[in-house]
Amino acid sequence: MTDRIVQALVDMFPDVPVDYSAEFGPHGGTTTAAQDRAIGTALPVSTIPLVIDERVNRMVRLAILSAPGVILVGPPGTGKTTLLRQIVEQIRSDYESFGFTKPVEEPTWTAPQENWTTNDLVGGTTVDTQGHLRFRPGLVLRSIAEDRWLVLDEANRADMDRIFGGLLTWLSGQEVVVGQAAHILDSPSVRLQWAEGPASETENLDQLSDPMAGGPDVAYAAGTEWRILGTYNAIDAQRVFRFGQALGRRFLRVPIPTPSTDQFRQAIEVSAAGLPLSLTARIVGLYDAHHRSADTDLGPAVFLRIADYVRAGIETGAETLLDDGSATFPSSETAPEFRGSRIDAVADGDAQPVEASDARSALTSAESELLAEGYLINVGTWLHQMEDSVDALGDRVVSENGALSVAEWQWVIESSRVLG
DSSP states (O other), X not given: XXXXXXXXXXXXXXXXXXXXXXXXXXXXXXXXXXXXXXXXXXOGGGGSOSOOOHHHHXXXXXXXXXXXXXXXXXXXXXXXXXXXXXXXXXXXXXXXXXXXXXXXXXXXXXXXXXXXXXXXXXXXXXXXXXXXXXXXXXXXXXXXXXXXXXXXXXXXXXXXXXXXXXXXXXXXXXXXXXXXXXXXXXXXXXXXXXOSSSSXXXXXXXXXXXXXXXXXXXXXXXXXXXXXXXXXXTTGGGTSOOOOHHHHTTSEEEEOOOOOHHHHHHHHHHHTTTSOXXXXXXXXXXXXXXXXXXXXXXXXXXXXXXXXXXHHHHHTTXXXXXXXXXXXXOTTOOOOOOOOOOOOOOXXXXXXXXXXXXGGSOOOHHHHHHHHHHHHHHHHHHHHHTGGGHHHHHIIIIIITOXXXXXHHHHHHHHHGGGO
């Protein structure tokens, strides 16, 4: 990746932090384009939210300020996690301007798992090294004890309705008992509360290390500025776990929409710099076909990775399965019209804007295969979940946008069934 492309990304997305190094190998030094390809460098835009509307940014910031629980909800690939990290870091760097009264420590980030129980999230009984039954704090209690926010990335990977337990009552502002310090008669209770001030507080944690504890209750009190945050994939919710109404009411849910087709086109003209315009236009066509229906909408990151895959195949001289030089569309087909519009300016000064007519330019068989393969390995899993909408999607991909041929679309659909 060249400095010129990095600067173009910085100009296009000034609010996104840059994490880029020009070092190559153990000895350092400036990379060439060939070296970048050799080590598999991908443009940062593939892993960041492309264009986040300022109103969405404001909703996230104000939701975090106004409520103890906030979830960012949107399709895969919209950059929910990166956006959340970005806003949390902005709050940490200047907490007073965001409405907080005390510094915000680095949050505890975790990815819930399908096998999680209440013990993992809240806490519960465990056996210590001496064979005694004692209470072990879970992630929420440990985060409160450290006065660190807790972030549940991809929260619906675990069955939160089942494991939240007493947290439902606690998130509504009430105190709850989440366990006993030890399994003996009259052992002190472990209480989850809310503090009156911004900082979190604890009391009598020493009782948790005493298997014969009989003193005062253990208390975890979250400060008024303590937060539990998370991300939630709307499409994954069809396959993994949904938030029930009771749990959903305890969180503010901020929608993170996908960028428009024009916004995606602007980004890919930087990400796909150097690719034939006909290929770039077809990737835009694939994104547009998905974006035009809520049932098939996916974030831009998965489509930007298609460009990375196709570039890797072209620049490494990947073998062609068919005779090179043939067009994407069989002789019985004509390339359909692409409904996209011209982008008059792009960030990369050496690139040419993608025109609607570029989608009608024939591809070589190698380019056609690479495009279909890149689409399959990045989107195939989701296609399998879009079974009820896949026919209409195919019409948009093939007949309306001309992004894939009939043969390649059928190959993608058949191959996606293996992904499950």
